[in-house]
Amino acid sequence: MLLEDETGAVLGAVPAYLKSHSQGEYVFDHSWADAFYRAGGDYYPKLQISVPFTPATGRRFLIGPGINREAGLQALAAGLVQVCQRTGASSVHATFLTKGEWDGLGDLGYLQRTDQQFHWENHGYESFDEFLTDLASRKRKAIKKERREALCADGIEVEWVTGPDLTEAHWDAFYGFYMDTGSRKWGRPYLNRNFFSLINERLAERTLLILAKRHGRYIAGALNFIGSETLFGRHWGCCEDHPFLHFELCYYQAIDFAIANGLKRVEAGAQGAHKLARGYLPATTYSAHWIAHEGLHQAVADYLEQERFAVERENEALADQAPFKKGD
Known part of the structure; x- marks a missing residue:
């Protein structure tokens, strides 16, 4: 109008x-x-x-x-x-x-x-460890333990992929995660495969895929969009279950990226009080x-x-x- x-x-x-x-x-x-x-x-x-x-x-x-x-x-x-x-x-x-x-x-x-949503705010942190210094000791230790268990499990590696580095192969993998997780959790995944190709065509510079790889094969991923001040977390999916991998890809890696790129906040999508323990506050x-x-x-x-x-x-x-x- x-x-x-x-x-x-x-x-x-x-x-x-x-x-x-x-x-x-x-x-x-x-x-x-x-x-x-x-x-x-x-x-x-x-x-x-x-x-x-x-x-x-x-x-x-x-x-x-x-x-x-x-x-x-x-x-x-x-x-x-x-x-x-x-x-x-x-x-x-x-x-x-x-x-x-x-x-x-x-x-x-x-x-x-x-x-209500849960947002992480960047108070000028230089690193994830500096962010952790703002947390109570017990919470800091819990997050460190989660990150160790997620990243040390049987050779899991994490990649950030954005801009011209994004390929259709990345989207093939992520679409598989999206369909598998969405079908089990919600029952009606609504995005088709072409949607992700359109993202690659029109928004690649504003798109971040955080992907986990094990033994040379992608096993999980989180889709984010990069704003002028904010990283917006949108979708997650996996084809293998590993302890704390969801928290690592969706929350901790998002914080790492925001700090590395000078972004002011991370908005990790709708709802989810479990985000509170990971440093995301109610908004x-x-x-x-x-x-x-x-x-x-x-x-x-x-x-x-x-x-x-x-x-x-x-x-x-x-x-x-x-x-x-x-x-x-």
Whole structure:
């Protein structure tokens, strides 16, 4: 949806999808859809503002330079409601917003939702060992033990592959890991083989594969995307099980890469309180929702008020259990 002036010049934009399901969003509203269906309503289609299959925070409402951001956001938010009304959609869902967008949409009457991820922050570390010095002794020893057991197991070697070094052979191996692990864990892997070739064609310089090899054969891998300040962990898979190899490839090697390349943080995907012990701290994520039906709007509003409180309390409790030295 575009925001234009009287001459047709584009002042702002927001990408949106008209969806007939709630798959691939990482902000779950299935229970809202079920409740509305039981009450005789049609929740789908709905209007979704997101990066598909990607639980990464970023700007969703794009406003041109020199344009008042508050006025631009207000115009785009009102325009989305009009699109909803014209298409018969039940609702608008803007997910993984920046905090500023979330605040602004809340002021405009959108329902506000929070959730939780775990992020590692780089405090100017020169090495992984320097990062470990910030941890409590017991946690530091536990991580060192996990890394030793993962990397010393029967000749396992780890490679970082990015840019022009990425080949179709690498993607063949990773796709095998993805399909095997996804089929066992989730049941419906949704990315096809061509997707990974398109990554290689268009995003190779922004793509990092962390691969484990044993006896000359790749056995596991983690797919990451390299942002200007952040390493985004996306998918993991393996064809052999080895203790702590998942933690090594997805969390510790990601930290190593971020330190070596001066990145400020690692976002290791959605959910997972087990990341806390590996130095990843709870971070709040934000979404905003407009619902046309007054009854469903009020029911969701009541639920979200309780959910926001619960997310805040859980983040505070988890932060108290962080592996870092107390008082630092």
